[in-house]
Amino acid sequence: MKFLGERPAYDLTYNDVFMAPSRSSVTSRLDVDLATSDGTGTTLPLVVANMTAISGRRMAETVARRGAIAVLPQDIPVQVVRDTISQVKACHPVFETPVTIGPEAPVSSVLALMNKRAHRAAVVVDDGGGPVGIITERHCLEVDRFAEVGQVMTSDLFTVGDDADLDETFEKLTSAHLDLAPVVTSEGSLAGVLTRKGILRSAIYEPAVDAAGHLRIGAAIGINGDVAAKAKAMLEARADVLVVDTAHGHQDKMIDALRQVCAAREAHVAAGGAQVPIAAGNVVTAAGVADLVEAGADIIKVGVGPGAMCTTRMMTGVGRPQFSAVLECSGAATDLGAQVWADGGVKYPRDVALALAAGAGSVMIGSWFAGTWESPGDLGRTPDGRLYKESFGMASARAVRNRTQGQDAFARARSALFEEGISASKMFLDPERPGVEDLIDSIIAGVRSSFTYAGARSIAEFHQRALVGVQSASGYDEGRPRETSWS
Numbered sequence: 001m002k003f004l005g006e007r008p009a010y011d012l013t014y015n016d017v018f019m020a021p022s023r024s025s026v027t028s029r030l031d032v033d034l035a036t037s038d039g040t041g042t043t044l045p046l047v048v049a050n051m052t053a054i055s056g057r058r059m060a061e062t063v064a065r066r067g068a069i070a071v072l073p074q075d076i077p078v079q080v081v082r083d084t085i086s087q088v089k090a091c092h093p094v095f096e097t098p099v100t101i102g103p104e105a106p107v108s109s110v111l112a113l114m115n116k117r118a119h120r121a122a123v124v125v126d127d128g129g130g131p132v133g134i135i136t137e138r139h140c141l142e143v144d145r146f147a148e149v150g151q152v153m154t155s156d157l158f159t160v161g162d163d164a165d166l167d168e169t170f171e172k173l174t175s176a177h178l179d180l181a182p183v184v185t186s187e188g189s190l191a192g193v194l195t196r197k198g199i200l201r202s203a204i205y206e207p208a209v210d211a212a213g214h215l216r217i218g219a220a221i222g223i224n225g226d227v228a229a230k231a232k233a234m235l236e237a238r239a240d241v242l243v244v245d246t247a248h249g250h251q252d253k254m255i256d257a258l259r260q261v262c263a264a265r266e267a268h269v270a271a272g273g274a275q276v277p278i279a280a281g282n283v284v285t286a287a288g289v290a291d292l293v294e295a296g297a298d299i300i301k302v303g304v305g306p307g308a309m310c311t312t313r314m315m316t317g318v319g320r321p322q323f324s325a326v327l328e329c330s331g332a333a334t335d336l337g338a339q340v341w342a343d344g345g346v347k348y349p350r351d352v353a354l355a356l357a358a359g360a361g362s363v364m365i366g367s368w369f370a371g372t373w374e375s376p377g378d379l380g381r382t383p384d385g386r387l388y389k390e391s392f393g394m395a396s397a398r399a400v401r402n403r404t405q406g407q408d409a410f411a412r413a414r415s416a417l418f419e420e421g422i423s424a425s426k427m428f429l430d431p432e433r434p435g436v437e438d439l440i441d442s443i444i445a446g447v448r449s450s451f452t453y454a455g456a457r458s459i460a461e462f463h464q465r466a467l468v469g470v471q472s473a474s475g476y477d478e479g480r481p482r483e484t485s486w487s
């Protein structure tokens, strides 16, 4: 990356900078390859943050199918992490996981389940698991909530075989004015669903899969407790990246924890297991990067205080404007053969592009993805009808209470004093982009376009070619669209 003009003596946020276009030989945005080289096997530079309100099974499965990866939070019990990884790895890399319901269930149940996924439909299955109907939100309009699904569904089923040609299925769905078709095996059982949007996405994205062709997923580990045992358990559970994560990553306890995780990985590899990358953070200085790389990290997580749920900067005055933090840390990491994930503060596609311009190998997103069908929380509705999910920070009193459940009351109360995050925030679903894949479409469209403005075909080329200038607050404001007239 080069600065357009002088590099300022002060630190910069994403809002402080813009990219200038350069002469480009990349003639199509579809010629841009966004595959990462950080060892995670992702084909898009996006990581879902290890936050309880954001990263769970449905999120992990959905993003991996499009090429990104989700990291499960460190606060989840080991057995639940194991089960979640197994469930994600059992998912089909192309067919989407359907919402299923029995014909005798009430309409109220299916409506609650439909909110868990983007299809807005459920496949009605018989006792043997074979599809017997489809029920959509439209079928449920003005229907008694206690009515049985079987009375409301359509049993006029359009199904496809599990060897169906995707382009042909797209054409057939379009001519039948349908959005979704159950995929049925030759034995008549349900293998998944194909949607028109899903087929389109399968043509433009490549799933992030492991050596055995299963979707990828990561797991986080805190720095307290039996770190070595947790690392061993996560590796045996087939996590594809381990993330050693704490607020202040540049501390002795982190370095000790990281060494234990690296030793667990060595033992795993020696026993014939996969060599998965280890990420560690969070830091914001070159010195922090050097110490974590020295302790064995392959990927350094960068960002103190930019997160939407984060109050660290207001509580402590500590942190660093994120663009400059990523720029300095990625330079240091590159010199040491490591990579950086830019973690936190991403609110628009431009922020992802700018994080990559600053040298990030991948970008971690939390709160933005909280407001989607796929995040783990229950869907809420404001009195004026807006849909939202509740989110909270991992250093909030709520998360600390959760994490310290095993401790005595005094220790719990003492820990809760050090709150550095919000315990409850409403993350609204964007009516135009309510699913995480809708957000990924928008981010990736922006990033692909950004790469062609810079004349880059790959992340490595973008790191080289990005031309970044510093702008005033009015420069940033000028770039914002106006949804209403200005007078």
Ligand SMILES: NC(=O)C1=CN([C@@H]2O[C@H](COP(=O)(O)OP(=O)(O)OC[C@H]3O[C@@H](n4cnc5c(N)ncnc54)[C@H](OP(=O)(O)O)[C@@H]3O)[C@@H](O)[C@H]2O)C=CC1
Pocket: 050, 222, 223, 224, 245, 246, 247, 248, 251, 253, 282, 303, 304, 305, 306, 307, 310, 312, 344, 393, 394, 395, 403, 415, 418, 420
């Ligand atoms: N990126 C960011 O800006 C931030 C992210 N977070 C996220 O919150 C989650 C919880 O992290 P965390 O609060 O570290 O909890 P952890 O459970 O990981 O524990 C942190 C450990 O580090 C010690 N510690 C020493 N100094 C600090 C410090 N300044 N802040 C926090 N702990 C410190 C704590 O001891 P003791 O309690 O005795 O002090 C404790 O033993 C993580 O997912 C983390 O990424 C949290 C804050 C900032």
Ligand SMILES: Nc1nc2c(ncn2[C@@H]2O[C@H](COP(=O)(O)O)[C@@H](O)[C@H]2O)c(=O)[nH]1
Pocket: 049, 050, 051, 282, 303, 305, 306, 307, 308, 309, 310, 311, 312, 343, 344, 345, 346, 364, 365, 366, 367, 368, 392, 393, 394, 395, 396, 420, 421, 422
């Ligand atoms: N200081 C705090 N930082 C937090 C907390 N919970 C999460 N985080 C950090 O934010 C990013 C995600 O950022 P976002 O802007 O995309 O939401 C996450 O990965 C953590 O590093 C918290 O309670 N306090």
Ligand SMILES: [K+]
Pocket: 305, 306, 307, 308, 309, 310, 311
């Ligand atoms: K913040």
